[in-house]
Structure formats: structure tokens, C-alpha cells
Amino acid sequence: MPLPFLTAERAFDAADDVALPFDDRERWRRPYRPGPWRVGVAALVLLIASFVMLSAVVIALTGALTGGTVCLLVGVLVIAAALRLLRMGVWVSARGLRRTGFLVTRTIPWAQVVSVRTAQQPVRWLGLPRTVQGQALLLVRRGRPQESAPPLLTTHNADFLSRATAFDRAADTLEAWADEYRQR
Template identity: 60%
Template sequence: MPLPFLTADGAFDAQDDAHDGPLAHDDRDRWRRPYRPGPWRVAGSAVLLLLSAFMLLATMIIAFAGTWGGAAVCLAAALSVIALALRILRAGVWVSRTGLRRVGLLTTRTLAWGDVTEIRTVQQPVRWLGLPRTVQGQALTAAVRDGAAMVLATDRNADFLSRGEAFDRAADLVAAWADESRAVPA
């Protein structure tokens, strides 16, 4: 069974370069992430899924003991941890022909390409792994038509920490999606 997420970065890039540009895939209307999830994001989700496995085992033991109320509470907690792990994996920047989507842990914001005036990388204080501590870094921002700026990703978040080239490549891909999507009528 092929596991494409385990391939080397070169193989991933060669697969993408086989097409003509960032929009060259079968379904342009499908939302897709223009980069791979980072190792910190995957590791955090894996730890949460491991924790949920133990919680489900505890649910089974509690249910066999005959305490149905406790088993229901433990099952609800395990399912909540699984949902959190999946949401952490899903977080990031997603693009399609219709627009740009920033998926966070609790919120999702979608912008049409017509509302995005500029995509650029800026030097500014950014949060380290989403924690309150800030460090100097790069942020990929989208300027919105109403004058607000939305931070899409940083080089210190769970996708790009210690992966500067991947951040630069993702920033270039998002900018290319913006340029091509504005040029191609929907």
C-alpha cells in the first residue's frame, strides 16, 4: 500500500512539477493545502490519537465493570480528543479556484480571490508554535479589500518550524494560486 506522505520532499516536488503550474491538478474547485503538514503538527496529533486510544481502552474497561455513566463520559472525552487531533491536522492554509481559506483550531475564515488584494511575506514578531511567546520571524499575510491584513502562516508555526525552505515554497505557491486564480475566470 503506497503511503505518499512518507515520500521524500524531492519526490513530492517532482510529482507537482509534472503538471503546469500550481493550479494543474484534476479538480481545481477542490480545496487543497499547497504544502505538507509539518512534523510538529503531525507529532502533536499522533500524541493526541495515542492518548485517545488509551481513553477508549479505559472506556471498554469501565463498560465491562458495569458503570455505564462513567463509560459514556470516558467515550465522549475520547471522541473529543480524536476530533481535536483531526482538527489540528486540518489547520492551515487551503486554496482553490474560488478563494483562500485559513483554518484554525476553532475558527475558519474563507476569502474569495477577488477580496484578496495582495499576498506577501513580512518580517514581524510571530508566535512560536502558536504559544504566547513571540519571536522575530516571517509571516505570510493576505491584504483584504477592506484594508485588514490576515496572517495566513508563519515560519515558526507547527508546519514550518525549522523548515525555512518549505515556508518559502508554500508562500510562493499561495501567491501563484492568487495570481492564477485572479487571471482565470471562475
């Protein structure tokens, strides 16, 4: 079974001399693998969903169909939340840069991008209020103050915690996409 989220890093490894190793640039893709923290939390959420679905079957077999239906709907919502958690991140294509959050997805065309750069600054640890010193990939847009935009990636988010080389690769790839497409 092909796993498309794994092809980004393999293609990057296979073509070290090429900054953008993808043939189909119109397709949205994440230029890095989801991190172990994100995958681990999604696996735990799916484990909880399996228990909820099992309880839905047991409740339905006892004759309480409305309770079973409610449990089934809760299980489907938990599965959808786990899948959305895995889709979170930064995606790129020839059309622009897309930041996918848990509830909101924003697409920024390359024409609005002034620069994408790495900066040393305090960053949030795993998205929690606690901040630590780390690196962040910042997006500067036309006509927008830089302070208002949250960083695209950080060294301490769920994808790159304890994976400094993966952060460097992802930042370099996103900077290369920005350099190529914002000049067009």
C-alpha cells in the same frame, strides 16, 4: 492507502516549472504538508485517546455503563480534536483561500484578495505568546486594514518550524494561486 495531504508536495516536486500543478482546481487542497510538530502533537493526542477508550471499555465491563459511556464520549471528542488539529492550515481552490483554525474556518474569495506577500516581522513561536523574528505570509484584503489580519503562514508555526525551504515553497505556491485567480 492514498494520503491526499502528501500529494501536494509531490506534485510540486514533479512540476517545478508549473506554479499550480493541479488538474482539478475546484477542489480544496493544502499546498504543503503538515509539519512534524503538528503531526507529533496529533499523534500524542491520539495516544491519549486510545488510553481513554481503553478505560471506557474497562469501566463498561465492570458494570458502570454511564461512566463507560462518558469515557467513550470523551475519547471520541479527543479523536475529533486530533483530526481537527491535522486539518488546520491554509487551503486554496479556484473559489478562494480558506484559513482553517481549530474552531473557526474562514473562506476569502479571490475577488477580495489584493495581494499575498512575504514579509520579515516578529512572529509567534508555535502559536505561543513568545515572538521571534521570522517570515510571515500576509494576506491583504480589500477594504480591511492590514494590521488586523493575522499572517497566513509563518516560519515558526507548527507546520514550518525548522523547515525554511518548505515555507518558501508554500509561500510561493500561495502567491501563485493569488496572482492567477485574483486577476479573473
